[in-house]
Amino acid sequence: MVGRRDAPRSRRSDRDQATPRRPPRRARLPAGTRGPAGPRSHRRVLRSRRLRSRARETRHSTDCLAYRFAGDGGGDDGTGDDDGGTDGEERAAAERRDFVFSGDTEAFEGLANFADGAAVLAHDCSFPDEVDVSNHPTPSQLGAALAGHDVGRVYLTHLYPHTEGKHEEMLASVGNRYDGDVRFARDGLRVDI
Incomplete structure (x- = not known):
């Protein structure tokens, strides 16, 4: 019979014990992501052959980002570079494959511009109009911000009871x-998409 002194002291596996634990690192935002809204605040976050993404600061009580994902060469990578071989119609069709996720945010023109031309926008819309709230849009506020913008489909997310x-x-x-x-x-x- 094994006594209490002989019992293992940790429930971690041998592999876990061999690998030292590191404290989680805080992600660093791309330079220029914070600051006044404008073209310089749209920064490329990721670029690979199949997927590109950009981030944009949102308006919330804590630091939050919206993301725009473009797959298979579609969409704008936010650099302002023209690939040279794409005319306006082909570029518009390619951009229609983009997916934009608002994250936690109020509805505002800068974010609507960021989502303009995307196939899908998933946007925070936590409360109905009769609830007086900040940091999240009501439906009428979201509709006003999106007015005049072209998004294929908008999905309302982050719904409170x-x-x-x-x-x-x-x-x-x-x-x-x-x-x-x-x-x-x-x-x-x-x-x-």
């Missing part, structure tokens, strides 16, 4: 200012 039973009302409120396809996101939703 206050939105239960008010989905049709919220869609109508966004639609009063924004003339685009607006739907509610749900857990496990997959979207082909």
Whole structure:
């Protein structure tokens, strides 16, 4: 019989014990990501053969970023460089494959510009219009920010319990200012772009 003194002191595996634990590192944002909104605040975060992404600061009580992902050579990489072989129509068709995720944010013109031309925008819309809130948009605020912008489809995300039973009302409120396809996101939703 093994006594308490002979029992292992840790439940970690041998592999875990051989690998020293490192404290998590805080991610560093690309230079220029913070600061006043404008073209310099749109920074490339990732670029590979199949996927490119850019980030943009949002308006929230804590530091948050929105992301724009372009796959298979589609979309603008945010550098301002022209690849040379793409005319305007082909570039517009390629950009329609972009996916934009707002993160936690208020609705504002700069973020609407960042999402303009994307196939899909998943945007925070946490509360119905009758809730007075900051740091998250109401449907009417989101509709006003998106007015005049071209996004293939908008999915409302980050829904608080206050939105239960008010989905049709919220869609109508966004639609009063924004003339685009607006739907509610749900857990496990997959979207082909």
